[in-house]
Amino acid sequence: MYKNGVSHLTADSDLDGALQIMQWLSYVPDRKGKAIPIFPSGDTWDRPISYCPPKGPYDPRWFIEGKMEETDAGEQWLSGFFDKGSFQETLGGWAQTVVIGRARLGGIPMGCIAVETRTIERIVPADPANPASVEQRLMEAGQVWYPNSAYKTAQAIFDMNREGLPLMIFANWRGFSGGQQDMYDEVLKQGAKIVDGLSAYKQPVFVYIVPNGELRGGAWVVLDPSINPDHMEMYADKDSRGGVLEPEGIVEIKYRKDKVLATMARLDSEYASLKTAAEDKSKSTEEQGSAKEKLSAREQHLWPTYQQIALLYSDLHDRAGRMEAKGCATTADWPEARRHFYWRLRRRLNESHMVNKLGSAHPNMSYAERVQVLASLVEADPTSDTAVAQWIESHTDVVSQYAGELKSQYIADKIVEFAESDRDGTLAGFARIMESLSAEDRAQLVQRFSSGE
Numbered sequence: 001m002y003k004n005g006v007s008h009l010t011a012d013s014d015l016d017g018a019l020q021i022m023q024w025l026s027y028v029p030d031r032k033g034k035a036i037p038i039f040p041s042g043d044t045w046d047r048p049i050s051y052c053p054p055k056g057p058y059d060p061r062w063f064i065e066g067k068m069e070e071t072d073a074g075e076q077w078l079s080g081f082f083d084k085g086s087f088q089e090t091l092g093g094w095a096q097t098v099v100i101g102r103a104r105l106g107g108i109p110m111g112c113i114a115v116e117t118r119t120i121e122r123i124v125p126a127d128p129a130n131p132a133s134v135e136q137r138l139m140e141a142g143q144v145w146y147p148n149s150a151y152k153t154a155q156a157i158f159d160m161n162r163e164g165l166p167l168m169i170f171a172n173w174r175g176f177s178g179g180q181q182d183m184y185d186e187v188l189k190q191g192a193k194i195v196d197g198l199s200a201y202k203q204p205v206f207v208y209i210v211p212n213g214e215l216r217g218g219a220w221v222v223l224d225p226s227i228n229p230d231h232m233e234m235y236a237d238k239d240s241r242g243g244v245l246e247p248e249g250i251v252e253i254k255y256r257k258d259k260v261l262a263t264m265a266r267l268d269s270e271y272a273s274l275k276t277a278a279e280d281k282s283k284s285t286e287e288q289g290s291a292k293e294k295l296s297a298r299e300q301h302l303w304p305t306y307q308q309i310a311l312l313y314s315d316l317h318d319r320a321g322r323m324e325a326k327g328c329a330t331t332a333d334w335p336e337a338r339r340h341f342y343w344r345l346r347r348r349l350n351e352s353h354m355v356n357k358l359g360s361a362h363p364n365m366s367y368a369e370r371v372q373v374l375a376s377l378v379e380a381d382p383t384s385d386t387a388v389a390q391w392i393e394s395h396t397d398v399v400s401q402y403a404g405e406l407k408s409q410y411i412a413d414k415i416v417e418f419a420e421s422d423r424d425g426t427l428a429g430f431a432r433i434m435e436s437l438s439a440e441d442r443a444q445l446v447q448r449f450s451s452g453e
Contacts, residue, residue: 002093002094003094005094005095007093008090024088026039027104027109029163029164035349036108036109036165038109040107041083041107042083043084043085044106045105045107045339047079047339049081049338050078051066052211052334053172053210053213056117057118058117061099062080063114064080064099064114064170065080065085066084081168081338082112083106087101087112088103089101090156091156094148095149095152096122096140097116097140097146098113098115098152098153099112099113099115100112102165105338105342105345106346108345108346111156111163111167111168112167112170113167113170117143117172118142119139120142122140123135124136144173144177145173145176145218146177147182147185147186147187148190150176150191151190153194154193157194158197161197161203165203166206166348167204167205167206168206169207169223170208170210170213171209171213171219171223172210173216173217173219173223174214174216174217175217175219191222192222194222195222195227198228198232199227201232202231203352204345205231205232205233206234206341207223207232207235208234208235209234209235209236209237209240210237211237211238211239211334213237213240214240214242214246216243216246220244221244233330234329234330235331235332235337236323236332237320237331237332237333238319238321238331239320240319240320241315242318242320243317246318247311247314250314250317251314254314255310260303261299264299264302271298271302274291274298277291277295347386350388350393351371351388351392354392354396354399355374357400358403358406361404361407362407362410377402379391
């Protein structure tokens with residue numbers, strides 16, 4: 001059951017199973033819609049991240065929770081993104097090209113989704129009912145969504161949304177698998193479920209392209225913040241890359257041979273003169289042939305250089321600075337990411353709580369209107385996550401008081417609406433209210449009406 005995705009966790013004993021259940025419940029609010037449980041953490045938020053994801057294959061759990069490294073001086077602890085010892089992985093035996101679980105950031109619980117960069121061997125056992133069947137060992141490359149791992153990702157997103165957890169997605173995908181068998185296994189359908197889950201997510205979602213990671217093709221499409229702009233944000237490390245096509249693909253499409261030759265003729269004087277000589281009809285056949293041979297040799301000499309320049313130029317468009325300039329992502333350096341996301345998460349959670357409170361007071365207000373109202377109430381630098389988070393935490397009474405006024409306004413507007421649609425029924429309702437009031441309350445109400453309040 002652990003290998004096919006039915007069981008989320010395995011335990012060696014009843015006590016171990018109970019402890020794992022309690023750990024899972026510690027991340028979840030005690031009741032639906034309540035605040036997530038924030039516990040004191042022995043791992044301070046105010047520290048850098050020691051372990052940096054390298055180029056090439058590695059275990060993503062190392063940057064999630066840290067790892068022990070052997071050095072000449074002995075073992076050394078390299079800290080990860082989340083609090084030490086707080087990561088609980090689920091569904092670890094199934095669709096292993098994706099790693100999911102729950103962890104804490106400075107004591108704040110979060111859902112976590114990361115990608116496996118190593119090649120994984122998936123074993124499909126033989127069918128006992130078919131004597132001709134044999135065991136299959138399939139190799140699944142890292143950084144690719146397969147039908148099973150895409151379904152695992154979507155399932156995790158739906159589960160964490162129901163649990164009320166903010167979500168951190170460490171992005172490092174090159175796209176979806178596109179083989180014929182994958183199409184039969186519904187890779188497109190499972191990938192679309194990721195979009196369904198993110199579009200309905202009600203808590204903050206952070207998509208972070210890790211150092212030496214990349215986000216390409218369909219993977220970019222299903223993680224684009226425009227899917228849920230109210231709750232999703234994308235960040236990228238300075239050493240990451242992002243774009244639908246890789247530089248090689250862009251060059252092959254946008255910079256074909258005719259454009260390369262035109263660039264050579266524009267920039268290289270020797271190539272331009274040889275091209276002119278080869279096309280000069282006034283020259284003899286022998287002179288034109290000699291010029292064409294030299295032109296071909298010059299072309300072969302320049303070709304690798306121009307291709308490398310084109311690749312570099314295309315690669316510059318995929319870097320974090322360009323993504324930020326286009327409004328696709330915000331730059332966030334990996335060593336300081338823990339500090340940045342701690343305050344960003346704290347701010348977004350506080351804002352979300354207050355926006356929901358305003359929504360309960362005035363259900364007709366849109367989400368964008370509630371965000372604008374909250375922004376007008378906050379007397380802090382809007383560019384500082386720390387300042388906004390601390391102001392909201394210390395001035396909850398200001399927002400609560402405004403929410404009360406907003407609720408009174410909403411009720412008054414509804415009464416006017418009822419009166420316009422059914423005046424007699426509204427007056428009958430007021431009469432019943434007056435009958436239920438005490439003499440003193442009725443006198444105060446009459447006095448307020450007579451004074452124009």
